Amino acid sequence: MHVDGCKSVCLMMSLRTPLPTLITLFMSLGVDGTEWSVKYNPTKICALKGSTVFINGSYTYPAELEVKEEFWVKEPFDREQDTPVYCKPTKDSGTVQCYVDKQQKFSLKLINVTKEDDYYFRIKTNVIEQKWLGDPVKISVTELLVNTLLEVIEREAAVLTCTTTCSLTDSPTFIWYKNGRRLSSNTNPLHLRPVSSEDAGSYMCAVRGYEHLPSPAQTLTVRCEFTM
Structure with missing residues (x-):
């Protein structure tokens, strides 16, 4: 004071x-x-x-x-x-x-x-x-940012984390979008295990109540594993 x-x-x-x-x-x-x-x-x-x-x-x-x-x-x-x-x-x-x-x-x-x-x-x-x-x-x-590997191998695991530069006040609920469509999961990080070709796409995250302020899109690529 x-x-x-x-x-x-x-x-x-x-x-x-x-x-x-x-x-x-x-x-x-x-x-x-x-x-x-x-x-x-x-x-x-x-x-x-x-x-x-x-x-x-x-x-x-x-x-x-x-x-x-x-x-x-x-x-x-x-x-x-x-x-x-x-x-x-x-x-x-x-x-x-x-x-x-x-x-x-x-x-x-x-x-x-x-x-x-x-x-x-x-x-x-x-x-x-x-x-x-x-x-x-x-x-x-702060702004939201999706942090993940840009490329993963099919049948492995992918982890997507909605990150901030400081800890948001009031313990927010996170929302995930894939190719513009809302996912059912509200967990952060978002775990995809095992990954398939269907998981490839563009991912964004947002905070409930501020869905109009989403993160920039992050593209996840799933690479097929070839076996001989």
Whole structure:
């Protein structure tokens, strides 16, 4: 968490090691004991390129303050001026929507994500020096790719794996297509054993709910084994 001008209690511990380490713990407290905090769910997201992403969360603040503004920023932004503002609850765009309710719960909806970014929730109060910047929510963006041997010998085994550059959030269900037609198997990897000439063809994978965002096609060739 990042805090600007907040009252802090600092606890320092010195560890006796060959290279002494100084550990400092900062905790921001209001006069009534309420802490500043911003909590996200989830804190890290791996999403398909072109998909929709939801970030939910909640915050607390010292009761003697009055919240004046709540909004989202992302890198790069000016931490002193809080510009540019990425999303305000009253100014949704077609691809970015954000909300805050009276119970101090908030959400951010990103439609058609295309690149990796860090997003921060910002709170400003009636005291200029008293404002809070949450830790970043990191969104990684990936595309699907079918990984397999391009050629296998008939009666051997073929393994096709739908791969990503990061682990997709929410444990997705994978879908397979052969020559544009959906297969019954939802397993990943997809095992073909033993392989026959009928298994040759063009394979794609997708994630349930995002069937419109499939992987590029990968062609599997089955070579006949000649015996003398």
